[in-house]
Amino acid sequence: MSKAFDFIVLENIDSTNSYLKRKIKAGEIAADTAVLAKSQTNGRGRLQRNWEAEKGKSLTVSIALKCPPNPSLTLLCALGVFEALDDILGDKNLRIKWPNDLVHKGKKLCGILCERASDFTVIGIGINANNRIFPEEIKEKATSLTLLTGREYDIESLSKSVCEKVVNTLEKHRFALDENARDKYKSLCINLGKEVHFGSPLKKGIAEDISPLGELVVATESGYENVSFGDVFVSGIY
Ligand code: BTN
Numbered sequence: 001m002s003k004a005f006d007f008i009v010l011e012n013i014d015s016t017n018s019y020l021k022r023k024i025k026a027g028e029i030a031a032d033t034a035v036l037a038k039s040q041t042n043g044r045g046r047l048q049r050n051w052e053a054e055k056g057k058s059l060t061v062s063i064a065l066k067c068p069p070n071p072s073l074t075l076l077c078a079l080g081v082f083e084a085l086d087d088i089l090g091d092k093n094l095r096i097k098w099p100n101d102l103v104h105k106g107k108k109l110c111g112i113l114c115e116r117a118s119d120f121t122v123i124g125i126g127i128n129a130n131n132r133i134f135p136e137e138i139k140e141k142a143t144s145l146t147l148l149t150g151r152e153y154d155i156e157s158l159s160k161s162v163c164e165k166v167v168n169t170l171e172k173h174r175f176a177l178d179e180n181a182r183d184k185y186k187s188l189c190i191n192l193g194k195e196v197h198f199g200s201p202l203k204k205g206i207a208e209d210i211s212p213l214g215e216l217v218v219a220t221e222s223g224y225e226n227v228s229f230g231d232v233f234v235s236g237i238y
Helices: 016-025 073-089 145-149 155-172 179-188
Strands: 006-013 033-040 058-066 094-097 101-104 107-117 120-128 195-198 203-210 216-220 223-227 232-234
Touching: 006 016, 006 155, 016 033, 016 058, 016 107, 016 120, 033 155, 058 155, 073 094, 073 101, 073 107, 073 120, 073 145, 073 155, 073 179, 094 179, 120 155, 179 203, 195 216, 203 223
Parallel strands: 006 033
Antiparallel strands: 033 058, 058 120, 094 101, 101 107, 107 120, 195 203, 195 232, 203 216, 216 223
C-alpha cells in the first residue's frame, strides 16, 4: 500500500465491518487500518443479508479509510479487488456484477459492503478463497479461488494484497469514479447489454450504461431509469 497501514488480525469477531465501526465511534481507530478475522459470527452482506464465511477458508477483511462520502466508491472498490483477483486468475471470465460483486462464469467469488461511520468509509470484503464445499442453498451460485485454480491461498497475505490494490485504486482515481475508472468498470460489468430485473414491484429493461454517479442506467418500456440501490437480477447469473 502506498500509505502506512495498520493490519490487525483477529481470531474471531461478529463482523469486521461492525468491529471497525464500533472502534471509529469510540475514537479508537486510526485512519488506514485493516482488520482481518479468521472467523466471523455475524458477517453482514448488502441489503441487510447475512454473509456466511467458513473458518480458515473464506477471506473476511475490512479497511477503515478517512475519505469524503461518495456513492460510487463501492464501484471503485470492486475495480481494486478485480485487480488483485485478476493477478491470480488471469482469464477473461472474471467480471463485475453491478454494483460490486466479483463473479466468475456467473458464479459469485467476492462481495463488498461499504458503510459510513463518522468521516470514515469502512470497506468490507468477503472472498471465497480456499472453500471447496458451499452450503446447499448457494452451491450452484458460488465459486472460490481454490475451485478455480486447484491451489490453496495464504489468507493473510492475500488479504494484504487485496487491501493494497483497493487502496491504490481509490487513491489513483482520487476516491471518485472518474472517466478512466468508469470506462474500465463498464468494460468489466456483466450487466451491460443484458436484460435485467430490478425494483419493487419488479421492473425489467436492458442495462445500457453506468452513470457518473455509479448508477446502473436501464432502458425500460417507460424510459430510462437510474438504479442506485437494491438487487438487480441478470438472467443466467445467480
Ligand atoms: C455482499 O455481497 O452482500 C457483501 C458481503 C460483504 C462481506 C464482508 S466479509 C468482511 C466484512 N465484514 C462483514 O460483516 N461483511 C464484510
